[in-house]
Amino acid sequence: MLPRNSEGRLPAVVRHLFPVFTGLPLGPLLTLSLRSLAGRQPRLFDLLGEHRTACYFIDPVDLAFAFTVVPDAERSIVRVVRKSEAATSSVQIRGPILTLLSLLDGTLDGDALFFSRIISISGRTEAVLALRNTIEDAELRPADLLGLRGALARLVDTGILGALDVARQMAARNSRRKAPEA
Amino acid sequence: MTSGRMELVCPAGTPATLRAAVQAGADAVYCGFRDETNARNFPGLNFSGEELAEGVRFAHDHGSKVLVAINTFARVNDVDLWKKAADTAAECGANAIIAADIAVLDHVAKNHKQVRLHLSVQAAAATPEAIGFYATNFGIRRVVLPRVLSVQEIAALNRAIDVETEAFVFGGLCVMIEGRCYLSSYATGKSPNLNGVCSPPEMVSYDDEPNSTAARLSGYTIDRYEPGEPVGYPTLCKGKFKAGGKTSYLFEDPVSLNAGGMIAGLKAAGVTALKIEGRQRGKGYVTEVVRAFRKAVDAVEQGGDAIEIDRILAGQSEGSRQTAGAYSKKWR
Structure with a gap:
């Protein structure tokens, strides 16, 4: 299913900054981060059961690239891929990047976003459900993904979550301005 | 008929949701194990024994109770999984076990007398005779009422029984006799x-x-x-x-139950506990709904009027289509 509208999409000025990051080793960095998380919180990956070997195609619709994620604990792999590579995955999840990030930190209700078509899924529904329930329970913060603790973790969480909040507000203003076109 | 404060019973599909529900004001949370002993056996959902023990500690530390749903029906020659679930719930310090299967009820009644038994909605017990059977034989303390009764019928039922009643007030509705559904079994082979x-x-x-x-x-x-x-x-x-x-x-409109406007009526009808459906829902949803119902129940307890209750729950009626279900049988 295609996402319903442009709700919560990144403003163009921010969106244009992102292609720069595709030149960075984003995939290997996220792979390391996920494997490190598996070392610290193996239970999260156990919750996924058989679906930990599924290939999830995560498509931020407002960015030029997508990700594939195989959340197989310490064998996890994250790759930055072209949008055309969706067909090779078990599951496809699409939505604005800020909305997808809000699912990670539990700010937004995944069910509500799906039923209202702000995010869309296709492929193996049970694998999506397992991932969604696992993420819901994980209550992940940015510092968890980066493997940080203590005061530094709090500082990083405050900084990143604050920046995301600002970006969401910008995106919301952007959507409101575009609303008459919809 | 109850004269005390009504209990708000809230869903917890995961440990994180349990904490969210407790912090949002749940008097009790209900949850289940990560297997087919509970009627919300979805991937990535539910509790291990260790997680339940931790959840019980958290809930008790915050003044809330934990009710464990072991509410599916055991298979022939395979009752041990259900008995083991009941044993684990008791060891974890659960306040009550919610069950429908006679084998499970019997096991808990004989082996875990310190744990309250609540009769699951899956038992579909809606008459004084049926409820009396479970009370006499297994000592059930509460019955979760099938969503087929009007408020007047609940009041009459409460006058005729001496166990507590729990009524659903919000969430998904099941069209069949409370889960005894062959449609899913027919289409998928799973019941x-x-x-x-x-x-x-x-x-x-x-x-x-x-x-x-x-x-x-x-x-x-x-x-x-x-x-x-x-x-x-x-x-x-x-x-x-x-x-x-x-x-x-053909069978049922895709509507959700919202009996928020009937809390005062349900209290007057003698209902002890109000239940929110939705163990498969996320903590954002649970937090929002529990908070709203906490305020509404408190307002009813303090004598608030219908307009005030409607105002508190107004946010819960946006989006999906809703109904008061059988509580208000207007066709009669």
Whole structure:
């Protein structure tokens, strides 16, 4: 299913900054981060059961690239891929990047976003459900993904979550301005 | 009939949701184990024994109770899984076990006398005689009422029984006799009552087609949605089908229960506890609904009027279509 509208999409000025990051080793960095998380919180990956070997195609619709994620604990792999590579995955999840990030930190209700078509899924529904329930329970913060603790973790969480909040507000203003076109 | 403060019983599909529900004001949370002993056996959901013990500690530290749903029906020659679940719930310090199967009720009654027994809605006990049977034989302390009774019928029932009653006030509705549904079994080979899952997600697909999206269960098309139209999770009972040349929701409209406006009536009818459905829902949803119902229940307890209750719960009626269900049988 295609996402319903442009709700919560990144403003163009921010969106244009992102292609720069595709030149960075984003995939290997996220792979390391996920494997490190598996070392610290193996239970999260156990919750996924058989679906930990599924290939999830995560498509931020407002960015030029997508990700594939195989959340197989310490064998996890994250790759930055072209949008055309969706067909090779078990599951496809699409939505604005800020909305997808809000699912990670539990700010937004995944069910509500799906039923209202702000995010869309296709492929193996049970694998999506397992991932969604696992993420819901994980209550992940940015510092968890980066493997940080203590005061530094709090500082990083405050900084990143604050920046995301600002970006969401910008995106919301952007959507409101575009609303008459919809 | 109860004269005390009504108890707000809230769903917890995961440890994180349990903490969210408790912090949002739940008097009690209900949850289940990560297997087919509970009627919400979805991937990534539910509790291990260790997580339940931790959840019970958290809830008790915050003045809330934990009720463990072991509410599916045991299979012939395979009752041990259900008995073990009851033993683990008791060891973890659960306040009550919610069960429907006579074998499970009997096991708890004989082996875990310190744990309250609540009769699950899956038992579909709606008469003084049926409830009396469970009270006499297993010492049940509470019955979760099937969602087929009007408020007047609940009041009459409460006058005739001496166990507590718990009534659903919010969330999904089940069209059959409380989960005794053969539709899902027919289409998928899995039963809500035995395997704990209605419309198992491994058999659900959302397929893009020209100008629409089809929601399918095990290959059967349950509904089609226009571009931009909100979608639903495909269950056969709430599907749109063609019969007699007409396309309609053949069995049941896809509506959710919201009996928030009837809290005062349910209290007057002698209901002890109000239950929110939704163990499969996320903590954002649970937090929002529990907070709203906490305020509404407190307002009712303090003598608030219907307008005040409506105002508190106004946010809960946005979005999906809702109904007061059988509580208000206007067709009579």
